[in-house]
């Protein structure tokens with residue numbers, strides 16, 4: 001039996017003193033005190049130096065269950081890809097342990113989870129970006145540097161963002177999650193301006209490569225609740241990974257989805273497909289963090305592709321990519337003919 005992943009509770013909390021000047025900072029620290037979680041002070045969320053753990057393996061795992069309550073100083077948003085104009089930063093890091101996760105390379109020596117309490121300042125920045133593009137709409141992606149849903153049951157920042165964009169004239173919000181802990185978001189006044197996406201995969205991949213995240217059936221159950229709450233819904237199938245029996249595995253995933261999704265969710269349903277890829281630095285860090293992983297990371301079996309960050313990435317061969325597109329594309333067409341495939345990359 002695979003254990004059900006409970007909503008995240010940090011084992012250790014750090015707080016920047018300045019975060020206590022914000023109501024959310026105070027509420028969070030109050031909450032963690034009541035939960036009897038150890039709270040330490042830190043001068044900056046960028047420099048947590050004294051994390052416990054005797055070796056890299058322990059330190060990495062402890063960091064992933066450590067929450068830092070801080071302030072977002074950089075209020076310039078990154079331009080996002082490929083699904084939104086900007087990345088809106090409410091958190092950084094994730095409690096999940098997906099072996100292939102790109103955060104391992106982007107966050108380097110800081111795998112702990114950070115939540116930013118100056119959300120009104122973040123909203124003010126978003127307002128500025130929206131007014132620059134108005135009357136064109138501006139899409140904000142809230143999950144570029146974290147799985148924001150995974151921590152939101154504690155902070156409710158995402159819930160506030162959903163309501164903020166619900167009231168906006170030109171803003172849209174989107175995010176993606178592998179967690180099923182969505183109940184507190186169901187009554188948010190979203191006004192249809194937030195697309196709620198779930199990252200899904202076949203059960204073999206979730207079992208071997210996505211420890212610490214919700215199971216497929218839990219994600220699907222959560223997606224049904226989200227659809228019933230009237231949110232526009234989407235699924236990202238990522239990373240699409242080839243293993244023995246992959247076609248059958250993905251077929252099974254679509255069957256389960258088809259059985260569960262209500263009719264009302266199907267007219268405005270999006271799919272995004274992302275094939276598995278890796279870089280050499282990513283391979284090194286994956287093998288360090290998850291030395292027992294069965295993830296296939298053999299460059300000679302892949303096609304090198306020059307990435308826009310000036311580094312080679314290794315993707316599937318052209319034939320394999322065609323096979324993925326044909327196979328998964330045909331499943332989408334047959335189970336969800338009204339669904340829209342936004343891209344395959």
Ligand code: SF4
Pocket residue numbers: 093094095096097098101102103146147178213
């Ligand atoms: S849930 Fe997403 S962000 Fe978290 S470890 Fe897995 S892939 Fe990374």
